Amino acid sequence: MKIFLMPPNSLILFDLVERFGHEPLSLMKALRDRVTSNEIEAPPLNVTLDDVKMGLKYAGIEIPSGIRGRLAIYGPLIDQAEAAIFMEDAPYSFGCVGCQRTNELAKLLVRKRKVPILSIDYPANEEDARDMVVRVKEFLEGLK
Amino acid sequence: MDSNIETRLIFIAPTSDLTPDRIARFIHNLGNEISVKETCYGVVIQGPKDMVKRTLDEVRKMDPNRIYSKIRAFPMGDLRRCRAHHGSRPGFAQLEKEWKDLCLVEQGMICVEKGEKPPTPKKRQKIPVNDLKKLIDEVSP
Numbered sequence: 001m002k003i004f005l006m007p008p009n010s011l012i013l014f015d016l017v018e019r020f021g022h023e024p025l026s027l028m029k030a031l032r033d034r035v036t037s038n039e040i041e042a043p044p045l046n047v048t049l050d051d052v053k054m055g056l057k058y059a060g061i062e063i064p065s066g067i068r069g070r071l072a073i074y075g076p077l078i079d080q081a082e083a084a085i086f087m088e089d090a091p092y093s094f095g096c097v098g099c100q101r102t103n104e105l106a107k108l109l110v111r112k113r114k115v116p117i118l119s120i121d122y123p124a125n126e127e128d129a130r131d132m133v134v135r136v137k138e139f140l141e142g143l144k
Numbered sequence: 145m146d147s148n149i150e151t152r153l154i155f156i157a158p159t160s161d162l163t164p165d166r167i168a169r170f171i172h173n174l175g176n177e178i179s180v181k182e183t184c185y186g187v188v189i190q191g192p193k194d195m196v197k198r199t200l201d202e203v204r205k206m207d208p209n210r211i212y213s214k215i216r217a218f219p220m221g222d223l224r225r226c227r228a229h230h231g232s233r234p235g236f237a238q239l240e241k242e243w244k245d246l247c248l249v250e251q252g253m254i255c256v257e258k259g260e261k262p263p264t265p266k267k268r269q270k271i272p273v274n275d276l277k278k279l280i281d282e283v284s285p
Contacts, residue, residue, distance in 0.1 A: 011155060011242040012249055014214040031217035033147075034223075089272035121268075122241075126251045130262035133252025 001143050004081035004110055006103060007094060008074060013085055018135065020140040025077040026060045034073075047072065058109060070102040075109070083143050085136065089121040116143065150193045151241075152215040154186040154203060157246035160210035170206065171199055186211075190220040204241050209253040212246055251278055 001022050005013040008027035015023040019091035034040055039048060046056075047069050058075040086107060095103075110117065118139040123129035157164050171189065172179045178191025178198050189196055204211050218225045244263040255262055271279075 007238065008201050009214075009238065011153070011212060011214045011239065012245060015212040016249075018213075026215065028215045028217045032151075032215070035217055035222075038220065087212055091237070091241055093241070095238075123245060123252075124250045124268070125265075127262065127265045129245070129252045130255040130260075131247035131252075133249060133256055133264055134260075137256050 001082040002080050003140070004077055004084040004115075006084065006086040006107060006110075007075065007090060008106075010087060013087055013136075016136050017085070017140065021065055022083075022140055022143070025080055027073065027077075030073050030077060043085055057072060064098065064101075065103045065106075066098045067105065070098070071105065073104065074106045078106060078109050078113065081110060081113065081115055083116045083139075084118070086110075086117065086119045088119060091122075126133070148192050149190065149219075150196045151188065151190040151211055151220055152196055152200060152217070153183075153188055153199065153216050155212045155214075155243055156186045156207075157210035157212065157245060157250050158244065159247040159250060160207050162210070167203060167206070171203065174199060174202055175281055185239070188216065188220050209250045209257070210246070212249070253278055 002025050003017045003022050004025045005017065007013075008025075014024045014026055016026075051069065051072040054075060055072035056073040058078075059068045061073075116139070118135065120132050120135060121128065123132050154167065156164065156167065161163075164184070164186050167187050168180050168182045171187065176191065176195045178189050178195050181188045189199060190249070191199075193273055200213055222229070223229045
């Protein structure tokens, strides 16, 4: 099954989802096509006209363009998602306020799709980590 | 770029005895037709998807619970990212944090291997107001 990750570029989640036999829907794969595409002049700083239109499907015109631009990339991943794992409580250094707001909106869009969701926290100690990995495994096995 | 080409980051957990150099040599010895580059956290590999997958499976066998991997958007040595060309490295704060946490995730993987059911950890809660007041009084009486 296709699993949406949050943070969408998380190493831990990407690896665990792959290990337990599912397909992670990652930001890296979505960005790969853009940064290697000849259509974009100075990737990844530019978006195409199509991206702007696609972003409008996921966020209103009043939403800041930075968030809408990010959602143009996240949106198709959310549409494909058959389940999702959210890893919360990330350090502040993970991104700017724009990234945070995009993540909030992306989580809302996933919740609206009514797919199975697992919410966990970044592990702070070994006890948390054991619980986290076991919960991820049980969640992913339960999807099969 | 060919859509069949994949770039992957291979991370070695901080608790592992493996070094990026050893993994790079191991990959070279496999003879698969892929490129390898050593980094501070492990190696970057790039090549046809099936070759990359086969290589990753072999590398994982060296230390299954301490080797982790994810794909990368930018090709290896891309001018916009490669430090050799003074490329920027946004997102490294996240990679660094998750790399540090790999030794914790490793404990989880061992737990899964043994089939243990760990006790549910206590949820972190907000500090009670009275305790906060005590702390404030201690710091600024």
